[in-house]
């Protein structure tokens with residue numbers, strides 16, 4: 471479509487935005503239309519705004535923090551304007567994506583010359599859709615509505631041990647399903663991930679079961695790299711199954727299948743069972759059953775490979791309180807507690823290896839360090855220029871014990 475024609479349409483979209491309700495009709499929000507290619511490039515390269523090449527006409531929405539800030543009223547008004555624009559665009563067959571993951575906030579502010587007294591609400595991409603995404607998973611209104619009073623627990627904990635496995639899965643399922651299977655998920659720990667995949671490729675068997683690999687990142691990469699070996703992913707949600715199958719189909723992988731169900735009822739015999747970071751995001755009370763049933767499902771000479779986010783690593787310390795990453799509640803655990811769970815079930819730890827001493831600082835472009843550690847973000851941003859200790863592989867104490875992810879090879 472010609473630029474002039476799009477500008478006309480864009481004007482109409484913005485007009486729909488400004489018709490939105492706002493607190494005291496203050497309308498303290500502003501739109502920044504990104505047109506200059508140098509600015510786009512800077513957003514991509516410096517702020518690490520991913521997939522910007524898929525957004526022809528990005529619009530940032532910002533709002534003034536100085537007015538109407540009580541009860542987030544200014545944010546609500548600005549959000550309503552975004553929703554208005556999106557709905558109007560939809561009515562004229564224009565697709566959109568509301569993006570909060572636009573990269574590093576401070577760098578975006580600098581590039582777009584946004585003073586500190588503004589919030590960035592997000593960036594919206596508009597355009598004619600070139601894909602038909604899976605229908606997003608929406609919650610049952612019965613699950614989210616209360617009559618008169620809520621019944622939430624007093625202390626809302628991020629610790630998965632205080633959640634039900636089913637609730638954690640439901641949250642993860644919604645988050646996974648929000649992504650296009652076309653893009654999949656990318657790992658924020660590039661070099662660590664590559665090293666782990668290489669290690670796993672040498673350790674897996676002919677027939678492998680990946681237990682509750684919620685996003686399929688590892689399973690799919692392993693299946694890609696080891697096409698003579700077979701993989702089954704066991705998952706608990708219908709929608710995750712659908713999403714993974716769609717992705718597997720797109721990648722034309724013939725050696726991997728998904729099965730929905732609980733490990734208790736799963737049948738089969740495997741050379742290798744993988745517990746990849748699951749003990750970090752599954753409540754403690756469910757650990758034993760997973761391990762007991764895994765033991766049942768491996769051959770006599772088979773092995774379990776377990777990996778976990780280590781509480782004694784830098785990343786583990788930052789996330790020790792169970793601040794959820796992408797898929798909801800998650801907590802780092804100590805080597806001692808993880809080993810004990812397996813040993814209690816008469817399993818033997820045969821090999822241990824640690825990956826990555828310092829987490830990828832690029833990670834903090836995405837989220838920033840949470841809570842009281844936010845002051846560290848600016849140092850991390852600086853450090854992200856360097857690949858400091860991201861590629862480390864440690865087999866021995868003391869370095870292994872402070873690695874981000876520890877892998878254990880376990881046998882009967």
Ligand SMILES: Cc1cc2nc3c(=O)[nH]c(=O)nc-3n(C[C@H](O)[C@H](O)[C@H](O)COP(=O)(O)O)c2cc1C
Pocket residue numbers: 567568569570571572592606647648649
């Ligand atoms: C505040 C907010 C932030 C979002 N951030 C992103 C984002 O960074 N990247 C993205 O691809 N989608 C983003 N989305 C879009 C959601 O993924 C999408 O709304 C959700 O999957 C539900 O799909 P639906 O809007 O089609 O119902 C965001 C949506 C909202 C409301």
